[in-house]
Amino acid sequence: MSVLFTDRPATWREPTCFATTELYPWYAVRVRSRYEFVTSRDLRSKGYEEFLPSYRTHHRWSDRVRDLELPLFPGYLFCRFNPRDPYRLLNSPGVVHVVSAGREYVPVNESEIAAIQSVCRSGLPVEPWPFLQVGRRILVERGPLAGTEGIVVELRGKCRLVASLTLLQRSVASEIDREWVRPVR
DSSP: OOOOOOSSOTTOOOOSSSTTGGGSOEEEEEEOTTOHHHHHHHHHHTTOEEEOOEEEEEEEOSSOEEEEEEESSTTEEEEEOOTTOOHHHHTSTTEEEEOEETTEEOEEOHHHHHHHHHHHHTOSOEEEEOOOOSSOEEEEOSSTTTTOEEEEEEETTEEEEEEEETTTTEEEEEEOOGGGEEEOO
């Protein structure tokens, strides 16, 4: 009879979020209104890979003007986690639920998250945009958004790349140069 010795306590469980988060898909997490940044910090401190896209805007009150950083998708952030063990995530401050269809959590398309991350990292001005399901898909070939796919629209004579999240039916837009893009078939 052989005995297996380990240094793990009897109640030890495989970590759900630390070094293995890349193995899990992205999920949309619904959070309380105006809790996006608090929840994002808490999830990061717990070791989760989270993504909270945001943008800067000027807000005018009757007595002052202030620069604010606001979430691109109010009430949502994105997180990689083990869908079979969501309890630490669900018990985080501000978390309401994970977007699901019935009892199954619905993962966000990896390419859509990559496009939103690319838009946010580009350094170009970003703003929320109405969701567009129809329109011409383009691929950005040059500039800070090179490799990003999205829909091109024109507003006030300027081209914008609109990257969309189908699951949430939300979009973001960033100004681009016409020469940077080519149509995708």
